[in-house]
Amino acid sequence: MKLNELQDNPGATKKRMRVGRGPGSGKGKMGGRGIKGQKSRSGVAINGYEGGQMPLYMRLPKRGFNKPNRARFAVVNLGLIEKFITDGKLDASAAITEDALLASGLVRRKLDGVRILSKGEITSKISLEVTGASKSAVEAVEKAGGSVQIIAPTPKNETAAAE
Secondary structure, rough: HHHHHOOOOOOOOOOOOOOHHHHHHHOOOOOOOOOHHHHOOOOOOOOEOOOOOOOHHOOOOOOOOOOOOOOOEEEEHHHHHHHHHHOOOOOOOOEEEHHHHHHHHHOOOEOEEEEEEOOOOOOOEEEEEEEEEEHHHHHHHHOOOEEEEEEEOHHHHHHHHOO
């Protein structure tokens, strides 16, 4: 096969419709927009408008609530911690703190703290000091001979005052 023999599969591409190019095109004169009215003009944006009837998005019930000051945690899986230890990016002999995770590149931002989840295997004996951890993650670390210390997250107004 040569470069000049390359072509698309049949039916893969379709020529675009050229509107307003005379009666022979099948979409000439008004270009399929009909006669007069708002929609025949350019710059029309009436999505969701139902001619004065209460729009569907307003008729449907609203549910739920998004807490504006909720705590957001950086999530780390045990398997990734083990991988970083084997790669030599984390020191298993020293206590692994949130700052150590940040320095190693495992966590991009601490946000309101770091939370450990149990996805993956952990074989190293490690000492973790983090804001949160799932029960199964704590069990997995303790089964490997390590320990998890949960530290209280710093309140948002204190972190803002410190910066």
